[in-house]
Amino acid sequence: MIAVGTPVVSESTRRLYLAAGLIGGLTFLYGLVFGDSLRAWQSLLVNFLFFGGLAQAGVVISAIMQVTSSRWGRALKRIAEATTAFFPISFVLLLILLAGVKAWAPWVHEPVDTKAAWLNIPFFATRQLIGFLVLTGLSLRYVYQSLRPDIGLLDETNKHQAVGFSRRLISNWRGLDQERQSSQRSQSRLAPALLIAYGWVFTLVAFDFFMSLDPHWFSTLAGGYYFIGNLLLGFAFLSVIAVWSRRRLDLTSYIGKHHLHDIGKLLFGFCILWAYMFWSQYLVIWYGDLAEETEFIYHRMHGPWAPLAWTVFATVFVIPFVVLLSRKVKTSYRALQLIAFVPFVGMWLERFILVSPSMWHGPGVPLGLTELLITCGATGLFAWCYTTFLQVFPVLPLADPRLGLVDTHPQAHTTHPE
DSSP states (O other), rough: OOOSOOOOHHHHHHHHHHHHHHHHHHHHHHHHHHHHHHHHHHHHHHHHHHHHHHHHHHHHHHHHHHHTTOOOTGGHHHHHHGGGHHHHHHHHHHHHHHTTHHHHHHHHSOOOOGGTTTTTTTHHHHHHHHHHHHHHHHHHHHHHHHHHHHHHHHHHHTOOOOTTTHHTTTTTOOOOHHHHHHHHHHHHHHHHHHHHHHHHHHHHEEEEEEEETTTTTTTTTTHHHHHHHHHHHHHHHHHHHHHHHHHHHHHHTTTTTHHHHHHHHHHHHHHHHHHOOOOOHHHHHHOOOOOOHHHHHHHSSSSGGHHHHHHHIIIIIIHHHHHHHOOHHOOOHHHHHHHHHHHHHHHHHHHHHHHHHHOOSSSSSOOSHHHHHHHHHHHHHHHHHHHHHEEEEEEEEOOOOTOOOGGGSSTOOOOOOO
């Protein structure tokens, strides 16, 4: 297992991450001042929905493991929780979007009388800030309770002395046995509250940040569709990172093919669930045939947007569904990593097609250098935050009583038919 504090990527790579973030930020500012400000805003909004959703999905997946008392995924628990390191950047992006709401939200200049009580700037900003702070507070408290016994264990056994921020996290240490029990109780209490808050807050995010872009369109399923998509994105990311961390972080004793098989099945299941949520929404709109509802779908499935819409459907559902039917793919390190990357990219395109057609009224599809550089910037910042977390904190939940080696995995000694 990699030692705490050991670089998980080279310092030159981490500098590249920051450089990408700087370039993305400068591209956004250039777009606001000299370029097409609308494209800059929509690119920022797309990446906020994508990376903010991914950051939250990691801790939600960890909470799901805690609620279900799962043993299979304990070795993956910390690399899932590491996405929370992006929360500060996500909060900054939220503040920027709230500050510039007049520039990107159509309902500010073309208010809808029937929705005026909901779509007004003071209430919009207030509920988003409160929702973010509540969910982030629960998430950080949960991750703190997960980290504390592991940091204390390493410090108590002199394997790695806690210093700086890590030292503050284990203040008033009461001994490993007591801390382990307290941690499990706290995580078990916090996890259900976190899952409920996640569904509530991200439903508001969906309503406010992409449904409101077309003020006359509404869908009560938009919230569920969005936060289920985040979990699909989270499992795709976890599939990619599980293979990477097994090699890079020397976790071969804890992450084996059976773990990949399990996470591959979850990825497969959430691809189906995402398609089910999409179809449930589409079918009701198609049957209802109301102009204010059909326009949202029609605009995205015809004209210049149609190829992108079918690309999203293929990459998020069709391709992973067909390929992940194979057990060999789900238990192959390289194959699972490659196929998981397909819906990961597809989900960015899905966020793009949720946002951009409602904001962009020019010819063609606005996918160019501006969108590429801002997305690269957000990706660089996310990668820098994520790798920082893995360097500062233990990459395994060492004090978790359910953590086991590969040989203790429930499927390790079971033969499965092909």
